[in-house]
Amino acid sequence: MTAKETELRRMTIKDVARHIGVSTATISNAFNRPDQLSVELRERILNECKNLGYRSPGLAPRSPRPGRTGVIGVVLSDCLSYNLKDCVANQFLTGLTEELDKAQLSMLMLSAKEIDSGCQFRQHEAMVDGFIVYGQMNNRQAHEQLLRQRKQLVSVDCIIEDSSSIQSDNFGGALVSARHALTHQPQRVAVLGLRLIDSRHVCRVYDPCELFDETESISVQRLRGYNAAFTERNRQLLHDNIWNIPVNNHACAQQAAREALLCTPRPELLLCMSDTIAIAALQEAQKLGIRIPEDLKIVGFDGIPEALSCYPSLTTVYQNSIEKGRQAGRLFLGNTDTQQIMLSTELLIGGSCPRPSP
Template sequence: MALDGQTAGETGGDVAPRVTLQTIADQVGVSRMTVSNAFSKPDQLSAALRSRILAAAEELGYVGPDPAARALAKGTTGTIGIVLTSSLNYAFTDLVATSFLGAIAEQLAPTGLAITLLTSSDSGAIIPARDVAMDGALIYSCDPTSSVVDVLTRRRLPLVYVDQDPVAHISSINVDDRNGGRTAAQHLLDLGHRHIGLLLSGLHGPHGVVDPSAIKLDGHASRERLLGWQDALRPAGITPLAVRQDGTGLEPARHAARLLLDRPDRPTAILCFSDVVAYGVLQVATDLRIRVPQDLSVVGFDDNPLAVQIQPALTTVRQDVAAKGRAAAATLTAAIAQTRTSGEITPQHIVLPTELLVRDTTAAPRV
């Protein structure tokens, strides 16, 4: 299939003659295939010959092989999709998401693969998961009720789940959220706390004060962290006061935190789904003149940059977001390569460790 490139630009209102691979071949005195190799298979040519070809291409105004034609010829788009939540704003405003995406970009840089960010929304005439060309996709922290996974699976694309419930036939990257939650709760118990609050996050279901033993959380990380908290609290005979925030972000966290703190029987410690949620708790505590950690202990989750920027520095459970991004990119590129060579993918299931980082927001309760 021809990989002739894009037309040279227009000058002075006249359309310049169309420059093709053959045009350059005639100028340099080589075959059309040799010119094509200069762009697509540079290792097939000597450095001197390739330099002559590229110099001629630049002189003639040749941009390069048409990406669409090259993709069609090679059977690859050179792009992977990253499917996020229903709003792409999340990718640019959430510190954990930006760190994750940065690590993916760094891991993919030597491969030449590009990244396309996709929303998991399936409303309207255009469904990105169905309509955007890609060689494979990462499904990252998406609403499990979304139909995008089904669409991508029916497209027979290599997939990797990240922060999703793992399934046997699709590779997955998760962190040990349950052990992280368990360690955080045990830390508060070891300090002597017995009146503990939970601040949960989730897209669907009841919000406000909830029964943590009965609620069904939709997200993998939310559910695993809650299970971890309960692993430590139940054997200690503690029934926590739980609140589920309505939505994501700082303002819903602040509203939920007030439900926990602006009451006569407020907890002496709060376990939070994330560091952003914990930041909301700290802000409300300041508003209510509750001292941290003297009157209230707070534990976050993620160890995003915010954790050490706020005062007091946040006790939190660290997940290695960069390692998660690198593992996700490497697993997907391996799956894409397997698809091209054998048509079969050997799923990988990776669980990365978590670590409790004790800083300045936790202390023993006042007697």
């Protein structure tokens, strides 16, 4: 061990406080009670400590075991009401709470918008043992706030640097579903995508450069799967036939579906990035007198119960969102050694895009 390393190892909290010019209580609060300091002061202290090689004895570096409070913060990319109503998000939360109940832990649900407020986030950070982040994190400020926190972090359906992650095989599921749909040899195909670009409006995606990075967006991963299926058949999926739907709800999906179905020539296949979108497209087609599957074939993604009970039933990609929630809980609690988990998907063939006739 060098003399420098020995000196750093011997540094006490008093030495660090003296070097930075603050009290020992302020140093302790920077590590253990972030709600007591301003963002600027805490960041300065943490950066100085990092440069000095000092780590608070009371700070456990992202331990896979829960810490002092017994509360897990769950950061949701959408508003709380949406996640309680959305079937996929609801299933995820069901699986997650099963694991937390077993461990006798509590859950604090937060929306990504709440992370924007530095003061509010510091209060939340002090209340929880760590965070599980669910959904596409396009909020850069919230993303950076989460990176700065010094607690256990698990990301679900998104990628956050230096964190464990879990997601479904979005590329593979989309690839298999598009392969199946293209066996019907449709001439005109449209994609009803979900959050492909940074826009709050239903619109077409004319410029591929506008797409989110695929590490940030499961929808772009699905689009890449669709494109791969087209490439296998020496075909190209045109960007002016791709719609961006900003919110996974019936109203936005209905608008996009109607725009696509009123195009001339009309699509013969709709590849939908959620079952909510696919169901809205199916209903809109029926209003327009379009026969399914004779005139139009529809493929969804998610495998929610409504997809199987509608008429005709949807052909869709099933992802086990309840199991995803369970796995996220186990990953956070350290009940698995795997740090990056990819869950398989399954193609469910329904009446909206059946197998081709022999």
